Amino acid sequence: MKKTITVRLKKHKYNIIISPSTKTFFSSLRKQIKTKTFFIISDKNIEKLHLKSLVNLFKQYGYNVHTAVISYGEKSKNIKNLSYLYNKALELGIDRKSCAIAFGGGVIGDIAGFFAATYMRGIDFIQIPTTLLAMTDSCVGGKTAINVTKGKNIAGAFYQPNLVWINTFFLESLPQRQIKNGLAEIIKYAFIFDKKFYNYLADLFENEIISSNDLDYIIYKSCFYKAEIVEKDERETIGLRAVLNFGHTYAHCLETATNYNRFLHGEAVAIGMLFAARLSLELKICKREVYYKVKNMLNITAFNLDTKNKPIKFLSLMKKDKKSVDGNINFVLIKDIGEVINKQVADKMVLNVLKKFRSI
């Protein structure tokens, strides 16, 4: 199955191709990108599994390919690796007409995207995501970033790719925990936008095995929704894009409080969505039935939803978050499945729910 989504922004347009066909990808690449020289950025896990075959593929199609490999995991999204990429690119003769390729999960997408945004003031850039999370979320939207010692995604830029190629073949080597990590973001799109999609997912999760057609479909739906929001609110200025942060206020402080080494992002988002639903319930924004629909879907996918937050610490972390405005904490809250709102919530209420949430 081949599906293409065109992301139309004010000054830029690009295609997301969801297809296992290399022919489809290269014919699109030929139309979008004029260079003959590519700089593939990847991590050590992908190097072992898939890098050689991608390099050979580019060579078969007559391109020059260079590679740079950094260590894997969140910690490698740092300034030292970024500096390594700049120097390596210079050494290899990558110039402003060359094209960078992010070949990996969201970590590689973010750092390679920031590299592409800043190397020689910006070069062309392709995303070839290899995790479910990167395929459904981080490869669309143009957010690029690295972490600094005191915070996540602190240095970054909005920089859109010229092309995205999603090939679910790469998921065959992805560990189950990472698959579930990506499912959290997919479920998030259903909660935010689409009751029908929620019902579709509820049926799908009853089955043990998800077919490749189903996989393509849920990736397509996720990219479609993300692209739609990004088209309307590219730089998160009119608040539309902020709905995608459903579950993220709590998730970010959970990740910070546990030094980013206990939860995967999607796992933290799953707990964060449950927290946002609980807050919505306490504020009487949603009915009990909606809260339980959120909880049940997260349970079906067998997320470990246990969380032992420290209410005062979490409150102060939430106030430091980028999503807090003038000291008030901004939450995306759920009214119904498929309908969310943005709302600033008083500290007292947040603290109250944080205390209750410990016992979930």
Ligand SMILES: NC(=O)c1ccc[n+]([C@@H]2O[C@H](COP(=O)([O-])OP(=O)(O)OC[C@H]3O[C@@H](n4cnc5c(N)ncnc54)[C@H](O)[C@@H]3O)[C@@H](O)[C@H]2O)c1
């Ligand atoms: N830019 C955005 O809009 C955006 C959105 C969401 C998340 N993010 C960022 O994405 C990052 C998380 O991304 P992630 O969950 O993909 O993590 P990741 O990139 O760290 O990948 C997870 C692990 O899976 C390995 N891996 C990747 N592909 C594989 C494959 N096909 N087979 C086997 N192993 C494979 C990686 O080496 C890594 O160890 C975070 O840094 C987060 O901030 C960015």
